[in-house]
Amino acid sequence: MTESSPTRPDDRIPVGISACLLGREVRHDGGHKHSRYCTEVLARHFQFRSLCPEMGAGLGAPRQAMHLVDTDQGMRLRATRGEQDFTAPMQGFVADTLEGLADLRGYILMAKSPSCGMERIRVYREDGEVVRRDASGLFAAALMERYPLLPVEEEGRLNDDRLRENFVERVFIHDDWCRLREAGLTPGGLIGFHSRHKFQLLAHCEATYRRLGPMLADLKRRPLEEIADDYIADFMTAMAKRISPGAHVNTMLHLVGFLRDGLEAADLALIHEQIQAYQRGEVPLVVPMTLLRGAQSKVGQPYLAEQRYLTPYPDALGLRNRV
Template sequence: MDRDHRSAPQDDRIPVGISACLQGREVRHDGGHKHSRYCTEVLSRYFRFHSLCPEMGAGLSTPRQAMHLVDTDQGVRLKATRGDRDFTDLMTGFVDRTLDGLAGLRGFVLMAKSPSCGMERIRVYREDGEVGRRDASGLFAGALMARYPLMPVEEEGRLNDDRLRENFVERVFVYDDWCRLREQGLTAKGLIEFHSRHKFQLLAHSEATYRRLGPMLADLKSRPLDEIADDYIGAFMPAMAQRVSPGAHVNAMLHLAGFLRDHLEDADRRLLHEQIEAYHRGDVPLVVPMTLLRGAQRKVAQPYLARQQYLNPYPDALGLRNRV
């Protein structure tokens, strides 16, 4: 089930959706783009991007009229910023035609502030032209998240935040693992193995969820397996979206270190704990104690720890733990 993080052949990259303008395609209303080099030059080594522009997909041309969301008696509508043209039916038609075909994606990178692709904090105007609220999602983005609530979704601009970027990439790899499990056929053994290899990631993100999901899997004959699996992942993925505090990482690392305690020399054990404490103080990034933990695990060859995705949740080449 595990992917080899050392390399990602072109045909083995994880399928992830992306707003087409972020790939440098000139599809925006002004004929321009919002090329994200991080997506196209870094993430594309491991993600096979499937680009999509809702406006173009709805049949609009570029350049075109700028649009925004408007609160009306008929609900929120997608309208031209000047004039009365209403694009809502075109957009909802595109959404209805498209969403079913996105089931194979493991994540989606959206364009911020867009009335179609914006993930959050999108302005909704009153009919008098004034901003009424700033709490909406774009019409496509909102429908995508409603249809696939477990799918990791993030805005490109938020990927500039080190912790949000690391969290999104981690969730994509976990969600891909889950989807592959379901595609290959759910079994009790497969579900237990999934939980086993991701349990320390879950512990770091949410100890409360970690303590709740273990007992859920204790008796897999109590209910239909599909029902248990749906309840399990329905709690697991939202927990993974929670940011991990340094203290939570320390807690997870100390749990891992406990498995190695009796097998390490005193000097190695002291060094490991010193660097965990240094990370907690903010003196070193997470990669430092994690590298020591991985090295200790390889030296001891502890089979249980070798399966833990917390030690290697995504390719090292992404450098994500160097900055958190």
């Protein structure tokens, strides 16, 4: 990190990150890929834990450039020039490291890396020809397999406003879920989680929203742990879907329905006007959302007061100013 956090370190959410993105000179050429967005913006809210799998595997920096090779013995990590094979030390690092990442709430990876790349990694045949372009790096693949609920994103994709907002939202939700599990799973805790996140779920995927409610209607028909595991797997899968403007409009109109009776006609008309302006692309999401939050504060509707859809992450991140 390049600066201290304005909040206590314990208040920040633990998130893993590729070490080169923090400015550490750990890349194969001895350089880095410092992400100022990560160190100057996200570091205010995320307590980053950095790893470089290749350095962790003892390969040093600078080092030979590497790529993935599909062989009769499976996927191998080899030098791009020559036949030196680094698969065993990388696998050893992964085996030694993964269990220690269980407390992380998200992970930001370096793109195009044969160890850290989340997707679109080239795989070569032994003759040097590209056989596919849809692999994950060895560490990234193992991370996502071991922690399927973990929000994972590549730093470059965080330049996309909607992908950035989606990733940060998922990190905060995953943190809430992990806190729930750490405190001890109870029926009330599970219902409470669903209640405060249900409008976020509605915005991301209405079909999942309609399916998960009934799943929680009878918590005695199966062991609670089984229900919780099935629930959160579907929930986090739905949360990874991008929200369309139309889905946000639908969700905001649901919220308006709870506030309607407590608002003046002029206030209600202004909210509808700005929701429509958002739907036409004339204003960002923050405009109608700010009006809804103000209306909730005025009306004091208790059910909406707990809805994380209104405040899914700190306002200081400014994420809804750009979507």
